[in-house]
Amino acid sequence: xxxxxxxxxxxVPRRSLRRPAFERAAWIVLAVAVAVAxxxxxHRPSGSPRAQEIAxxxxxxxxxxxxxxxxxxxxxxxxxAVRHTIVRRIDEGQTPTEVEQYLIxxxxxxxxLDPPTSGPTLLVWVLPGLAGVVAAGALGGFLWRRSRAAAxxxxxxxxxxxxxxxxxxxxAAGNGRTHGSPETGRPVExxx
Amino acid sequence: MNAALGWTGELLALVAGVVGMGVLAVGLLRxxxxxxxxxxxxxxxxxxxxxIAVGALEHALLxxxxxxxxxxxxNSRQTPLLFSITGLWSALAGSLLLWAAVLAGYVAAMAWxxxxxAEDELVGWATLVSLGVAVFFFALLVGPANPFVHVTGPxxxxxxxxxxxxxxxxxxxxxxxxxxLGFVGFTVPFSFAVAxxxxxxxxxxxxxxxxxxxxxxxxxxxxxxxxxxxxSYQVLGWGGFWGWDxxxxxxxxxxxxxxxxxxxxxxxxxxGLLRVWNLSLVIATFCLTILGTFLTRSGVVAxxxxxxxxxxxPELLGLFGVVVALGVGLIAWRGDxxxxxxxxxxxxxxxxxxxxxxxxxxxxAFVILLGTLFPLLYEAFSGQQVTVGAPFFATMxxxxxxxxxxxxxxxxxxxWRKATAGTLRHRLLxxxxxxxxxVLVLVAAGVRGLVPLLAFGLGGMAAAANVRQLVLAARAAxxxxxxWWRGFLGRANGGMVVHLGVVxxxxxxxxxxxxxxxxxxxxxxGQSATFDGQRLTYLGMRQVQTxxxxxxxxxxxxxxxxxxxxxxxxxxxxxxxxxTPALSSTPFRDVYLTVDALPTAKNGDLVANGPVTxxxxxxxxxxxxxxxxxxxxxxxxxxxxxxxxxxxxDPTSFQPGAGPGGRRLVAEEAEAPDASPVxxxxxxxPSDDRAASGRRPWGLGWLGR
Numbered sequence: 001x002x003x004x005x006x007x008x009x010x011x012v013p014r015r016s017l018r019r020p021a022f023e024r025a026a027w028i029v030l031a032v033a034v035a036v037a038x039x040x041x042x043h044r045p046s047g048s049p050r051a052q053e054i055a056x057x058x059x060x061x062x063x064x065x066x067x068x069x070x071x072x073x074x075x076x077x078x079x080x081a082v083r084h085t086i087v088r089r090i091d092e093g094q095t096p097t098e099v100e101q102y103l104i105x106x107x108x109x110x111x112x113l114d115p116p117t118s119g120p121t122l123l124v125w126v127l128p129g130l131a132g133v134v135a136a137g138a139l140g141g142f143l144w145r146r147s148r149a150a151a152x153x154x155x156x157x158x159x160x161x162x163x164x165x166x167x168x169x170x171x172a173a174g175n176g177r178t179h180g181s182p183e184t185g186r187p188v189e190x191x192x
Numbered sequence: 193m194n195a196a197l198g199w200t201g202e203l204l205a206l207v208a209g210v211v212g213m214g215v216l217a218v219g220l221l222r223x224x225x226x227x228x229x230x231x232x233x234x235x236x237x238x239x240x241x242x243x244i245a246v247g248a249l250e251h252a253l254l255x256x257x258x259x260x261x262x263x264x265x266x267n268s269r270q271t272p273l274l275f276s277i278t279g280l281w282s283a284l285a286g287s288l289l290l291w292a293a294v295l296a297g298y299v300a301a302m303a304w305x306x307x308x309x310a311e312d313e314l315v316g317w318a319t320l321v322s323l324g325v326a327v328f329f330f331a332l333l334v335g336p337a338n339p340f341v342h343v344t345g346p347x348x349x350x351x352x353x354x355x356x357x358x359x360x361x362x363x364x365x366x367x368x369x370x371x372x373l374g375f376v377g378f379t380v381p382f383s384f385a386v387a388x389x390x391x392x393x394x395x396x397x398x399x400x401x402x403x404x405x406x407x408x409x410x411x412x413x414x415x416x417x418x419x420x421x422x423x424s425y426q427v428l429g430w431g432g433f434w435g436w437d438x439x440x441x442x443x444x445x446x447x448x449x450x451x452x453x454x455x456x457x458x459x460x461x462x463x464g465l466l467r468v469w470n471l472s473l474v475i476a477t478f479c480l481t482i483l484g485t486f487l488t489r490s491g492v493v494a495x496x497x498x499x500x501x502x503x504x505x506p507e508l509l510g511l512f513g514v515v516v517a518l519g520v521g522l523i524a525w526r527g528d529x530x531x532x533x534x535x536x537x538x539x540x541x542x543x544x545x546x547x548x549x550x551x552x553x554x555x556x557a558f559v560i561l562l563g564t565l566f567p568l569l570y571e572a573f574s575g576q577q578v579t580v581g582a583p584f585f586a587t588m589x590x591x592x593x594x595x596x597x598x599x600x601x602x603x604x605x606x607x608w609r610k611a612t613a614g615t616l617r618h619r620l621l622x623x624x625x626x627x628x629x630x631v632l633v634l635v636a637a638g639v640r641g642l643v644p645l646l647a648f649g650l651g652g653m654a655a656a657a658n659v660r661q662l663v664l665a666a667r668a669a670x671x672x673x674x675x676w677w678r679g680f681l682g683r684a685n686g687g688m689v690v691h692l693g694v695v696x697x698x699x700x701x702x703x704x705x706x707x708x709x710x711x712x713x714x715x716x717x718g719q720s721a722t723f724d725g726q727r728l729t730y731l732g733m734r735q736v737q738t739x740x741x742x743x744x745x746x747x748x749x750x751x752x753x754x755x756x757x758x759x760x761x762x763x764x765x766x767x768x769x770x771x772t773p774a775l776s777s778t779p780f781r782d783v784y785l786t787v788d789a790l791p792t793a794k795n796g797d798l799v800a801n802g803p804v805t806x807x808x809x810x811x812x813x814x815x816x817x818x819x820x821x822x823x824x825x826x827x828x829x830x831x832x833x834x835x836x837x838x839x840x841x842d843p844t845s846f847q848p849g850a851g852p853g854g855r856r857l858v859a860e861e862a863e864a865p866d867a868s869p870v871x872x873x874x875x876x877x878p879s880d881d882r883a884a885s886g887r888r889p890w891g892l893g894w895l896g897r
Contacts, residue, residue, distance in 0.1 A: 027624070115566070
């Protein structure tokens with residue numbers, strides 16, 4: 001068996017696997033299955049409302065004596081004290097906002113790990129989205145302009161040029177074939 | 193003696209740098225090849241000076257020469273050998289010396305690597321620029337941040353020793369030097385980028401010349417960041433590995449722009465596009481390393497990593513400003529020469545995917561930069577303090593990270609120039625099914641949560657897509673008779689291995705952060721408790737005394753993990769104790785214990801049989817972060833090795849004369865990453881100095897000239 005024949009025979013099953021109808025169906029089945037799985041798996045059970053309020057607060061309040069840790073992860077004594085404060089005030093019936101307000105009055109705005117979404121600090125929340133929109137718009141515009149300008153056809157003399165160059169390469173490789181691969185000497189087309 | 197020697201070395205390096213810059217400048221402006229060629233001598237002299245200075249400071253640390261203030265502050269007679277050595281980078285002045293020495297090493301390596309092109313003006317300007325950066329740092333060392341200053345007053349009999357956090361883990365010996373190799377390494381592509389702008393040789397020559405340098409620096413930075421995360425996980429005691437600390441952010445910012453560049457440079461090499469963009473990315477990466485040093489070493493931000501205050505903030509900020517101005521000015525000056533010769537044919541193509549990739553990476557860098565600098569800017573304008581912490585970064589970066597995972601699954605399958613829906617439908621079917629299967633299996637197994645499920649599924653798809661490319665490359669290599677393993681070598685294939693490492697890290701990160709459980713247990717000796725299915729028994733406490741460390745250790749038996757020994761330790765003369773966490777890793781979950789409170793009597797003494805408070809953190813899949821890091825390193829090394837080089841004229845996918853249309857696509861070969869279709873007409877002009885770098889252009893356009 002010549003290598004050319006091997007190449008040709010290896011392509012036959014590949015073609016049969018590329019049936020578009022089969023592939024389309026496989027994509028549709030996949031999309032439906034994943035959508036169902038995500039709907040089922042979407043919701044994550046997370047304790048009572050009280051536990052959830054406490055967990056969110058602990059995640060969003062900075063440990064007073066640390067640089068960047070929340071009281072949820074810090075083990076510093078100050079963090080433990082704040083955790084106790086949060087639990088006590090929630091149990092006394094305060095809302096999370098009231099607890100936050102109390103902690104801000106006691107430690108300043110910097111006690112919140114997230115900057116407030118009102119006032120001038122709104123900027124830090126809005127800018128990333130804005131930058132994303134601007135960047136996506138710029139990229140979209142760039143691609144649109146480029147792909148409109150890109151209608152360059154391959155002309156016949158270009159192809160002739162390439163063919164001549166390839167023939168010259170093959171000739172230099174010295175195996176006499178018209179379209180031989182110079183690297184391996186392997187014929188790349190299964191002759192007539 | 194040490195001090196005198198150190199001063200001498202620093203001065204030698206500084207003078208060599210200044211003289212070398214002068215000689216090179218004269219040679220380049222007057223076009224005197226002999227002078228340009230002699231520039232490399234000064235690089236070697238500078239390295240000699242740097243080695244002398246580093247040797248002097250190390251000698252001073254090892255011999256506990258407390259006449260030198262830096263040694264007295266960062267070393268003691270009890271400091272173990274390893275941490276005496278690492279004392280070089282335990283504080284500002286020493287770490288600047290390490291920085292300058294690494295830079296001198298890079299400049300000398302450049303001089304050696306390009307010795308045959310020493311008369312080339314591009315190399316000359318690049319050497320000049322890198323010498324200039326080095327001169328800045330040696331000037332800092334001779335001036336405001338000199339590690340060889342004598343103590344004021346009498347020489348102390350013992351030193352203070354390094355910061356406690358810097359002397360209980362060997363990673364301190366590896367993480368900072370790697371980070372510096374990465375940070376400083378970006379000076380090389382930066383120097384060549386500036387040189388290409390100055391000489392006007394704006395083709396791909398400078399990128400080809402610095403390809404491996406950039407990749408090496410990127411690999412070191414990646415590994416340095418990951419080892420830093422590992423270090424903070426093992427030492428800092430809160431069970432996390434990434435705190436969105438300003439200094440961690442400062443390290444990741446240049447990493448993001450460098451990663452963007454590593455991708456977009458492929459578009460320029462293949463298609464000649466994005467020249468301004470690539471120059472901007474390289475210059476931005478360098479600027480961000482300077483900004484990162486400024487944030488780390490100037491004390492403007494509160495951070496666990498800012499181990500010392502300093503006075504060099506204004507100088508670093510000044511350098512940052514100069515470099516930004518220089519970069520913007522040069523690009524504006526050369527603007528007319530930077531027009532791309534080609535165009536992007538279709539958005540749905542490999543180059544289109546790289547563009548989106550770049551957009552996402554730069555957006556990510558912007559978000560992190562904004563979050564890091566916002567508290568500083570806000571305080572400057574309003575006088576009020578505000579924190580931007582982990583929840584902000586997690587919320588803002590998560591969507592971008594998900595998009596990057598999507599792109600990593602699709603990008604490798606996209607052909608250059610233009611993809612059809614049919615091609616994608618075919619090539620992505622198996623990867624998509626693999627990712628889908630991951631989601632189905634996880635949901636069936638009870639895993640819940642939209643974001644984690646998306647991350648796992650998309651990670652699975654990306655992994656499968658990249659494995660598919662590797663298999664294709666290995667098969668193509670085998671068919672060409674060069675051994676299948678050659679399909680793993682080279683930039684594109686090594687890149688696929690790096691992608692796999694990134695997927696593993698993404699999965700570990702998602703699992704560990706989404707499904708972590710923490711609690712505090714108060715236990716008396718002999719008592720047990722169960723948390724998150726893990727049974728723990730507190731056995732008792734012990735005092736441990738070594739010359740360098742005195743500690744109170746707890747013995748805690750953890751079912752399936754043996755006995756863990758979290759402790760509270762005091763190091764050297766530092767009376768302030770720090771927690772020493774204990775952890776046990778398995779492929780599925782990590783158990784992480786800290787001592788949160790010890791029982792003390794009214795007079796402050798320990799009560800040996802009293803109740804202790806133990807912090808317990810249980811996180812799944814943490815160990816895979818480090819496995820992924822290892823894969824990144826392997827992939828980077830593979831990418832550094834030369835791959836199967838396809839001759840530009842090899843008819844791999846485009847074969848004139850075969851079939852009715854004069855061309856035929858051989859599916860497998862066309863897809864193999866190292867053998868993608870060659871654009872026939874897209875390259876308008878060849879790059880100017882490819883010949884000088886001894887590379888062949890990828891396109892065929894040069895045939896027609």
